[in-house]
Each structure stands twice: as structure tokens, then as C-alpha cells.
Amino acid sequence: MDAAKSGRNLTEVLVACVERFEPDPGPEPGTSEHTEAEFEAMAEALLREYKPKDLWVFAYGSLVWNPEFEFVERRRATAHGWHRSFCLKLTRWRGTRELPALMLALDRGGSCNGLAYRLPRRGHAEQLALLLLREIDANPPTNVPRWISVKTDSGMLRALAFVAARDGMAYAGKLPMDEVAQVLAHAAGHWGSAAQYLYRTVSMLKEQGIHDRNLWTIQRLVAEEIERSLAVASKA
Numbered sequence: 001m002d003a004a005k006s007g008r009n010l011t012e013v014l015v016a017c018v019e020r021f022e023p024d025p026g027p028e029p030g031t032s033e034h035t036e037a038e039f040e041a042m043a044e045a046l047l048r049e050y051k052p053k054d055l056w057v058f059a060y061g062s063l064v065w066n067p068e069f070e071f072v073e074r075r076r077a078t079a080h081g082w083h084r085s086f087c088l089k090l091t092r093w094r095g096t097r098e099l100p101a102l103m104l105a106l107d108r109g110g111s112c113n114g115l116a117y118r119l120p121r122r123g124h125a126e127q128l129a130l131l132l133l134r135e136i137d138a139n140p141p142t143n144v145p146r147w148i149s150v151k152t153d154s155g156m157l158r159a160l161a162f163v164a165a166r167d168g169m170a171y172a173g174k175l176p177m178d179e180v181a182q183v184l185a186h187a188a189g190h191w192g193s194a195a196q197y198l199y200r201t202v203s204m205l206k207e208q209g210i211h212d213r214n215l216w217t218i219q220r221l222v223a224e225e226i227e228r229s230l231a232v233a234s235k236a
Contacts, residue, residue: 018186
């Protein structure tokens with residue numbers, strides 16, 4: 001039976017039970033933060049690689065529910081050759097050194113249904129620099145920008161997406177869904193809990209009519225793990 005139609009689903013109430021904010025530990029040893037000039041140079045390099053008339057961004061995770069950029073059009077889109085995966089390990093933002101979190105990225109293989117946003121035609125370099133600042137995890141990065149092809153009802157588009165570099169320090173690889181759920185049910189950082197990140201992603205995808213079977217299974221497992229932990233705590 002479909003996970004979305006059976007068992008417990010993650011809710012705002014359950015997320016509130018594990019929501020917390022931890023101090024920011026700063027960059028992982030061996031990494032640093034990019035400078036503003038470095039982000040600007042990366043944006044210019046991307047535009048030299050592909051100079052779009054219309055700048056499209058493919059969203060599959062937090063950009064679905066919190067794009068933080070101005071857009072003039074939004075379409076459902078499918079990226080073939082890539083799949084949505086909790087394959088990035090975070091030791092800040094929604095995790096800590098002691099309890100790392102996991103974040104979504106595009107990993108190779110399969111397909112991913114998401115949203116394509118068309119940004120205004122002005123200021124592409126500035127828009128990209130701000131997007132890179134938000135999305136790139138560290139220097140050197142594991143979540144890297146790449147132009148990919150996505151399919152929409154109106155045809156194929158070339159869009160910027162953030163994909164996992166498998167040789168990156170933060171690449172976690174393909175993990176069992178129950179292991180992913182354990183992490184997401186307990187991890188939190190200075191941006192809040194990993195459970196909140198999952199809940200907002202699942203909720204917005206559902207609102208847009210997008211169903212990811214693996215993601216729905218993970219959210220059910222996270223809900224069950226939170227309930228189990230609360231039951232144990234109540235008996236202590």
C-alpha cells in the first residue's frame with residue numbers, strides 16, 4: 001500500500017515536538033566559506049558556460065517551499081537522469097558536529113519531479129550569485145551548480161540545478177531509508193530541525209501535485225520515530 005495512504009504521516013504537531021535551534025559551529029575543519037567575490041566569479045563562469053535568454057532554476061527540495069528569489073513563472077518539471085536523495089551530510093544549518101543532518105541533493109540516476117522557476121531577465125549574474133550563496137554548502141562544495149535539461153508540459157528547458165559531487169567531503173551516498181529517517185527525526189541546527197525541512201518539502205510537493213514515493217516513505221518513518229521517542233521519554 002502507498003506510504004502516503006497508510007500508517008502515520010509527519011505533521012506540524014510532530015515536527016513541533018522536535019523543533020529546536022542549536023549554535024552554529026561554523027565551517028567543517030578542512031573547509032571554509034566562499035567570499036562574495038568568489039560567488040560572483042562562479043556566477044559569471046556559469047553564465048559563460050550557458051548564456052540563457054530566460055534563466056530557469058530547477059527546484060526539488062527547499063527551493064520548492066522557500067525559493068527566496070523573485071520569479072515570474074513556475075512550472076512542474078522532470079529531470080531525467082537525476083533523482084532526489086538525502087545524500088548530503090550537514091554539520092551545521094540543520095545539524096551539528098555531534099549529530100549531523102542530511103539534506104536533499106540531486107544524485108545520478110532515475111528521475112526527479114520538481115518545479116522550474118523562471119527568473120526575471122534582468123541581473124542574471126546578481127541573481128545567480130545570491131542563489132549560490134544560499135545553496136552551496138562549503139568550500140570546497142559538495143552541492144554544486146550544474147545546467148541540466150528538464151521536461152515540462154511546454155517542452156524541454158535548460159535549468160540550473162544543484163547536484164551532489166560524489167567526491168565531495170559531505171557526500172553521504174545512498175543510505176537505507178530507515179537510517180535516513182533516524183537522522184531526520186533527531187537532527188537540528190541553527191536553522192532548525194531536519195524534520196521541519198522534510199515536512200515543508202513534502203507539504204509543498206503535495207500542494208503542487210508532486211508525489212515522490214521514497215520521500216513519502218521517509219516522512220512516515222520519521223513520524224513513527226518521533227512518536228516512538230516521545231513515548232519512551234514519557235515513560236522515563
